[in-house]
Amino acid sequence: MGVRSFxxxxxxxxxxxxxxxxxxxxxxxxxxxYVLQDEQRIRAVQVHILIHGCKQWHxxxxxxxxxxxxREEVWKYEALKLNLVENCHDVQMIYTDGKKSxxxxxxxIAREWAKSRRDxxxxxxxxx
Numbered sequence: 001m002g003v004r005s006f007x008x009x010x011x012x013x014x015x016x017x018x019x020x021x022x023x024x025x026x027x028x029x030x031x032x033x034y035v036l037q038d039e040q041r042i043r044a045v046q047v048h049i050l051i052h053g054c055k056q057w058h059x060x061x062x063x064x065x066x067x068x069x070x071r072e073e074v075w076k077y078e079a080l081k082l083n084l085v086e087n088c089h090d091v092q093m094i095y096t097d098g099k100k101s102x103x104x105x106x107x108x109i110a111r112e113w114a115k116s117r118r119d120x121x122x123x124x125x126x127x128x
Contacts (some may be wrong), residue, residue: 002052006032009049021047027096029056042090058114059107065117066110077102 003009004101013023013034021034024046032049050057067074080102101123 001047001049002057003049004052006049016047021045028039028100029059031056040090043092058111061109062110062114063103065105066113069113073106077106 009032015030016034019036021036024033024035026033026048029050034042034047034049036045038044048060050060063093067077080099084095084098
């Protein structure tokens with residue numbers, strides 16, 4: 001979720017908490033992270049709250065758009081995540097750390113892909 005300022009969030013955060021979300025730490029960025037856990041205390045939903053337009057915002061959007069356009073990469077990422085779920089024994093840090101090298105490799109590719117798309121749109125439909 002993108003916001004102009006974290007200062008505008010008090011009502012939104014109260015509503016998330018009423019729904020059962022809890023504030024959590026995000027070791028890899030300065031965004032706010034709220035999680036909803038199931039009965040076994042396994043994360044069922046995560047809400048990342050970022051300043052719209054910041055670097056992490058673009059990382060998330062570029063990654064999303066890249067994955068939506070590259071299905072073969074989706075299958076690789078899914079396989080990695082399923083393997084981690086089987087082997088992390090519900091330890092969130094192990095799961096997150098297991099994805100880090102993949103994300104470190106893919107994010108620059110996704111950023112470059114997104115930049116090339118933005119550049120081609122800026123040229124106009126006929127390359128003008």
